[in-house]
Amino acid sequence: MTVPLSYYLVLSGIVFLTGVVGVLLRRNIIIILLSVELMLNATNINFVAFSQYFHDVAGQVFVFFALTVAAAEVAVGLAIIIALYRAKSTINIDEFQLLKW
Amino acid sequence: MEQVFFFYFAFVIAAASVLVVALRNPIYSVLALLIMFFHVAGLYVTLHAEFLAAVQIVVYAGAILVLYLFVVMLLNLRQDDRYHRQWPMAAAVGLALVIEAVILMALKGWTTPVVVTGTETTVGEAGNTEAIGDVLYSTYLFPFEVASLILLVAMIGAIILAKKDLGEPAES
Numbered sequence: 001m002t003v004p005l006s007y008y009l010v011l012s013g014i015v016f017l018t019g020v021v022g023v024l025l026r027r028n029i030i031i032i033l034l035s036v037e038l039m040l041n042a043t044n045i046n047f048v049a050f051s052q053y054f055h056d057v058a059g060q061v062f063v064f065f066a067l068t069v070a071a072a073e074v075a076v077g078l079a080i081i082i083a084l085y086r087a088k089s090t091i092n093i094d095e096f097q098l099l100k101w
Numbered sequence: 102m103e104q105v106f107f108f109y110f111a112f113v114i115a116a117a118s119v120l121v122v123a124l125r126n127p128i129y130s131v132l133a134l135l136i137m138f139f140h141v142a143g144l145y146v147t148l149h150a151e152f153l154a155a156v157q158i159v160v161y162a163g164a165i166l167v168l169y170l171f172v173v174m175l176l177n178l179r180q181d182d183r184y185h186r187q188w189p190m191a192a193a194v195g196l197a198l199v200i201e202a203v204i205l206m207a208l209k210g211w212t213t214p215v216v217v218t219g220t221e222t223t224v225g226e227a228g229n230t231e232a233i234g235d236v237l238y239s240t241y242l243f244p245f246e247v248a249s250l251i252l253l254v255a256m257i258g259a260i261i262l263a264k265k266d267l268g269e270p271a272e273s
Contacts, residue, residue, distance in 0.1 A: 003107045006206075011111045013202050015118045017195060022122035024191035030127050030173055034134055037165070038118050041141055052148045057232045060150050061241050064233070067160055068248040072255030074165050078172045079262035085176050 008049035016042035029084070029091045033077050040070050103147060110144045113137070127173045131166060138162045152230040 015038055022035030044063045051059025085091055117137035124130045138161045145154035237245055 003104055007107065007111070010202075010206075011114065013198075014115050017198055017202075018115075018118040018122055020198065021191050021195045024194060025188055026122065028127060030169065030176075031122070031130055034121055034130055034169065037134065037161075038121060038137075041137070041161075045141065045144065048145055048148050048150050048153060051150070057229075057236050058240070060153050060229075060233055061237050063150075063153055064156070064237065065241075065244060065248055067156065068251060071160060071165060072251050074168055075255045075259040076262065078168055079259040081172060082175070082263045091176060 005049060005053050008045060012042045012045045012049075015039075015045070027092050027094055029081050029093055032093070033074070033081075036073070037070065040066060106147050107144070110140045110147070113140045114144070128170070131169050131173060134169075135162055135166050138166070150229060152233055 019035040019038035019042065022038065023032050026032055026035065044066055047059040047063045047066070051057060051063075081091055084096065088095055114137055117133045117140065120133040121130045121137065124133060138157060142154040142157040142162075145151070145157060
């Protein structure tokens with residue numbers, strides 16, 4: 001008994017939605033970056049599920065590229081967080097409103 | 102049997118991702134994300150993507166999460182208020198997405214799509230890693246090189262951003 005593709009899509013949708021809510025809701029920048037990771041993983045689950053169901057390995061190659069971009073995003077994002085912490089000694093996003101209208 | 106594994110992995114993934122957003126202490130959030138990454142790797146194994154499962158554990162759980170934990174502990178955060186003031190906006194967006202998903206599912210039903218058998222690159226008997234390598238170094242050679250460039254730029258950018266002020270003389 002195999003698992004239908006729609007189950008994977010529902011799981012991916014749940015994880016992606018959790019990530020969106022986390023980005024909008026949390027005030028800690030690190031948690032916001034973690035939520036972005038959740039969203040990236042949701043898309044990766046989608047890619048691998050489709051790759052399996054269409055018997056095409058290209059989807060897994062795209063997960064590989066998404067992983068590269070995620071690693072780059074983490075390195076630059078955490079460097080920005082450290083720079084922000086040096087400037088204001090907090091990482092609460094309510095404190096960073098210089099560009100806010 | 103496959104469904105049992107799928108439901109176990111899916112339940113843990115969903116629960117851990119909710120915990121990542123809901124937990125107050127950032128360290129606990131990172132550890133919940135670690136559990137989620139391990140179960141995503143398990144899901145990849147059930148989908149016959151063994152190479153990606155290994156990469157998921159090595160890169161995500163091994164490298165990225167250690168970086169997160171390092172920064173969380175470096176900054177030594179105090180626990181503060183959990184949620185942002187824009188939670189009505191978050192609730193509205195989340196509700197809209199949920200309603201959209203429910204409507205789409207009701208319209209399309211739960212039928213599985215017709216499985217199209219791949220023409221050129223099937224996941225064959227040669228093994229998952231070999232199949233990925235074949236495609237990665239032939240069809241996707243140029244994106245692969247661009248990915249290495251992205252990593253180089255990210256590395257330089259991270260060093261420049263996290264460095265102390267440029268004019269400041271470096272004391273040993």
